[in-house]
Amino acid sequence: MILFDLLFMLLVAYITGFLYYGLYRNITARFQRRLGPPVWQSFLDSIKFFSKEESISHGWMFYLGPVIMMSGAIMTLFFIPLFHTGESFKGLSSYGNLFLVLYLLVLGALGNALAVGASGNPFGVMGVTRGLSRLFALELPFYISVIALISVSGSADIVCIAASQTEWNAFAYPLLFIAALFSFVGMMGQAPFDVVGAPVEVYSGPASEFSGKFLALLMSQSAIFTFAKLVLMVHLFLGGASGFVELLAKSFGLFLFVIAFGAMYGRFKTPQSIDFLLKVPTSIAIVGLILATWS
């Protein structure tokens, strides 16, 4: 039964993720006053890369990198419940907790970073460096918000946090939400925090050495991972979800906001983004935490 659940979750995440990605490209195109590709274009891209005749592998660590990243994404997905009510589609969330999920969020990226290092491509490592440098600043406001939520709801279990919201956390603790959103934009790889894979500057960064099926796997994991992150945010701040419609609506709304945000802003340099994240969102988060837990 649980296997069925997991499989279903994976399927939903895969489809929704690619759908969202298609929509993302489409909507971004509209922002830029162009038509944009069809909604399933990302899916087509990934299948195309899967079907490449050959792909270059720089040894076993390189080979395993995308696999680890994929496993990390799937793990993240499995440890986040789809719905906070009912019995089904909880995944493995009862065996884990929010701290675990916070770490799983970076597990895949780190695994992949090893592969990038093993490839020997300096541009890839440059991208990884940027990513890691940005990572801690990115996480800090998010951590603070999450800690505040855990403390307020009295549990580090995602289901409990989602269920404990009488009104949405986003409205109950707007400052925390705003701070977490900044981080979330960065986690989604959106401008202004998208310096990691900047194609013109660092040759598409960590991905620069991945070809063929490796790239395809990365694309698929990105889709799944995006969905997982959205679900996490929905559970933490948007009152959770008890059905597919609610989940999709909330997550898509969030997604729409993120891409709109990304489409509107230019790109920060690495030190700029760290500086910004350490100053503005972190301050907001700290104020939010104090307001939320002051009693």
Place this chain on the structure above:
Amino acid sequence: MEFSLYGLSDIVLSLKVTALANFFALLIVLSTLTVLFIAPNYRLKRSFYLLFTLLVASLFLIVYAHDYLLFFIGWEVMSISTYFLLSFTLSKEALHKYILFAMASALSLFVAILLLYSTQHSFLYEDAKQSYLAMSDGVQQLFTLFMLIAIFIKLGTIGFHYWLVDAYEESHNLFTPFLSAMLSKMGLYALILFVANITQATYVLAVMGLLTTIIATFKAIEQESIKRLLAYSSIAQLGYIVTVLSVADGMGGALYHALIHTLVKLLLFINIAGVIYVTQKEKLSDLGGLIYKLPQSFVFLLIGIIVLAGMPPLGGFASKFMIYTALLDAKYLLLLAGVMFSSASAFIYVYKLIYGIYLGHPTHKNLEEVKEVPWTFLAPQYLLASLLVIIGTFPGLVIPYINRILGELNLTLLSFETIQTLITSYAQYNGFVVMGAFGGIFVLVLMMFMLLRSKAKKPKNRFDIAYCAEEPNEATHLHYGYSMGQELKRVGLIHLIAKNSSKYFYDFLAKQMQYFSEVVRKIYSGNLLLNFNIAVLFLIILLLWSLK
């Protein structure tokens, strides 16, 4: 076992086997055995082993002592034997730095225990609390100050770590694992005794711990020498423990993390020792691309850094989880955020470490000819890595033992159901499921991935990389990431950490001391006339003073 010392009936000393002592003794045995395993690779003098034995004996004395006098004796003997052990490789300056801090630590411990003795006339741990309470407020603060200085120097808490980094960097590769795994743990043991028996200096520990973790992490990111990097990492890891000891129920997490840190630092330093043994290079900028030459070592370092970074599913996450929930329980939320922040920053140096050594391109010709390290290096790594994996899979395995210690210290026990799970009031974590799920998913994805039609082909040489259509060659600078983190200095807040160093403070202190000495020794000018005058002046002052 109680007895008196020096034929003085008023000093009662005692050796006692407690669960806490056993815990640390176990770590000592483990460290000693693993370290001795790699010893045959080095040609060491007999005096080295003699001193090492003395050191281990003093560690046991520290651990099993049940009063502060024996503890202090062990502490001093440890410091001195370490001094002579370090003297085999350390430069004069580093050695001097080490011993000055060690002496400062020992002497402030001495003052502290004497203050403790002054009220109840007992050195025993049981009486420590009463002795402390019997002091006046000012003396209490003085006592806490001296005690914490002693402990912080041993732990290398930030501000007191000036000696530690150089000592780690220059110490013998055989001795570094022991230094990091055991000697700093003795500081921890002292801190645990202090917190459990006397008083929990909450704010001091919290602030110092947090500063330590954050500053040391960013300092570690800057380093280019492997051992320096790991030294700062040690400091940061111990900072977590100091932080968690500041809260009421932090002891469990602290002990857990102490165990994990001992294992992982042994693993990492032995691994590094192996790499240095085969390559003779100690700088990240001189290494690189060793992954296919030393595949086993690579895997062990990988396991090590996963644990160090606190990533699930290995043991590192379990201990971090305990620390986090302890802080959460105490509602030290910003502290928790700070700790998690530094934990996230640790990813950078962890990656830098593994990249600089194993990934990327070899920076020297002779790196392409090295062979896998001898089995004597690998065998202890197998042991330690499997221990870490087992603890990661069954994180509840050590809880009963920790509970026994906590029970002995009259602290709240950790909840325990099965060996697979860690349960706290906030959440639970099932290591077995996480490990199983990760393993299962990984294998499934890998299998499906391998079944794909697309051929994975291997480039003929390592220069076949996407490099903006240019053709790199031997002379091209391709090993990039070893200087990772330098750009962080452009961020104002981090620049502040990178720019400042306790070095400046201690240099200033030393300079002032020298000036002072220069002034004072002018008294001994060799001019009798002057000195007779001084003497008579002294007499006159005395007369006036007594006639007042």
Place this chain on the structure above:
Amino acid sequence: MFEFLNQPEVIKTIVTLGAMSLFFVGLFGLLTRKHIVKVFISIAIMESAIFLLFIGLSFNREKVAPIIDATQTQVATMNDPIPQAMILTAIVIGMAVLALGVSFAIEYYKLTGKTEIDTMNEMRF
């Protein structure tokens, strides 16, 4: 005319004042003179001051010399012999020390040509 001088109190005062002024003369010399021989002389003056003080204060005109013979058997009427013995010893010792010091000074002068004690600071700090 100077009969009052025979009173023991007056004698003791004079001796005390005289010895003390001598002592301070010596002390002054010790503290201000640089020449080694002058320093020795100052020391000798200080010593003599103390000898004078002691002898002067312990000597009693009423009593006789402490020599026990057929006529003198009453110890109570004798002067105390110990101060004199002590001072004799001290004079001998002081003499020896001064002689030794002068011999050192001569040897030192032969080697270095220095006579002032404030320049004898080959060893310092």
Place this chain on the structure above:
Amino acid sequence: METGFLQEQKVLEGDLNSENSHQNSVDFLMNWFRKQSIFVLAYGTGCGAIEMPPTFTSRYDAERLGIRGAATPRQADVIIVSGYCSYKTLRRIIRTYEQMSNPKYLLALGSCTVNGGMYWDSYNTIKKLEDYLPVDMYVNGCMPRPESILEGFIALQKEIGEGKASSWQKYEENYEFYRKNQEAVLGKKVEPSYEADWYLYEGGL
């Protein structure tokens, strides 16, 4: 009735979906996917590169056809040789081409790639790209407007869909020929110093 670029889109898509033959179903499927998704290496080799940005951005929006840029040769399907090609550039083009993974396609712009064009007597440009690398599609014009480039892409997509665009196989089969020509221009110690790996293939992982 759509107007403007929406109408154009319809026309182009209609052209794309023409039927093809002589492929088994797996190949057909694969080729269909490849046709729908084309990653073009963002590498301006000559003067014609100036026409590429408008092609890919809002005005002409190649992405609606599934055509988008890729930064590295590892991820690209198509490389565009945009106009004249000096020896110096050729060296880079060859390296980049060999780093792309199969299947890969080469699109040549302008007359210079056909016969040297106005550089027919230049001492340092090649005259005929076909001698050095296999070309799937030429787009004429000096320079071709973005419309023409899109036209060329659509034609390429059509060929891919029919399984006809197989220049990469041609390159592998006639490697000695191409190699000889390359060495004739670039010298015996021709870069890339590594050998084309598939040529001495040793097996993958």
Place this chain on the structure above:
Amino acid sequence: MSSTLFIALPLLFGFATPLLSRLGKNALAYTSVLMQLSLLGLALSLLLAHSSTTVELISIAAPLGISFVLSTASLLMVLLFTLLMTLFSLYYLFQRRANAYANESKFFTLLNMLLAASIGLVLSSDIFNIYVFFEIAGISAYILSAYSKTALALESGLKYLLTGAVASIFLLFAIVLIYLHVGSLNLAVIAEQFQLLPYNVKLLISLLLLIGFGFKVEVFPLNFWVTDVYQGSTSLVNALFSGIVVKAYLFVFFHILYLFLPQGEFTLFLLYLGGVSMLVAEVAGLRQTNLKRLFAYSSLGQVALIFVAFAMQNIQAVQAAFFIVIAHSLAKFMLFLALASLEKTEQNMHIDRLKQIDSPFLMVMMFLAMLSLLGIPLFVGFVGKFLLLKSLAVEGMLTLLVMVVVASFIEAIYYFKLMGYMLHKGTRSEKVEVSLGEKMIFVSLGLSLLLLGVFPMSIAGFLQNAAEVLLDQTAYITLLVGG
């Protein structure tokens, strides 16, 4: 009779040296060893047979006489002195540095005078005798200091002599005042009547005694000569100065102090004087590069530590003081002998030369001595320092405790600097040969440091007894006067 022997025998031997030196080339060295051994044996036999304090009187007339008191405390000092002298004679025998002391017989005369005077100081119960021994010790020390007749040696001799002369004047002044007011020279009698004197007289006498002895016990503003003397004298002689002479002065000063000097605020003043001396000495030594002078500063610090311990005036602290006396005597003796062994070519060693010297044995021995001086556990130095600090803590003198600890830390700085030089990795050019006999002496000294440190209980009872006796004022008075 036996306690007189301690003074008579060395004096006898000392004045017989010109005759003995005629007997043969090494006769003097051997007979000296024999003589010292017999003294040591005598002291040991006294220790074994000893039950209570004994008084010995050399009578002149019925009320007058010179009395020696052999108590546990003074026996301890005598034992220490004879032991060190024995080792010194043995070292001299083994080292064979005849050329450094061309006129051996004179040298031995002076040595024995020094020993006799030191023992005399410890044993005398008569304040004028103390003055006489004070001077004898002084004179022999001046000559020993200037013995090699180089410019430095003469300078140090002169300085020593001048300060000694001034000190003796002050002491004599004090004695004169005491006699004028009390009418007796016997310590016990003085002690009985001293408290009855007017305040101003007591004060003046105390200050004069403090100044007189202050020069000799090396407290802060009066210790300026010490470093020069140590630097100018040979290391061999320094070993005796720091091992024996200072200890004798310290002992007698505090003996007198306990007996009749005012208590209370004065004691507190002495304590802080000791603390300040220690700090000043250690700070001044911090940048010293001349080894002998460095050890002199260290001696100043250690002596100040003993001063503090004695000034505490309770049994535990005095016991601690005895421990430190033993520890410091043995360790400094060892260090200076080691320095003498190293100094074969050059008299004034710069610390840089420690990098050149290739003699692992001497290095290890010096490590042992230094660690003991620093008060590292397992060495006897620790026991003394620990007991002292413990009693400071118990008395609540926290400022002083911190002062002592800070001074110890500063001492550690320069001692570990020395060790750093000794552990310096690099080529070592100067090989120093150490003969088997010398090795035996060093090993026995080092072992005694270690053994006493590990098993201090073997002597702790004896020392405690000594401390009790030394502090017990009434017993001393009844013994001498009432008995």
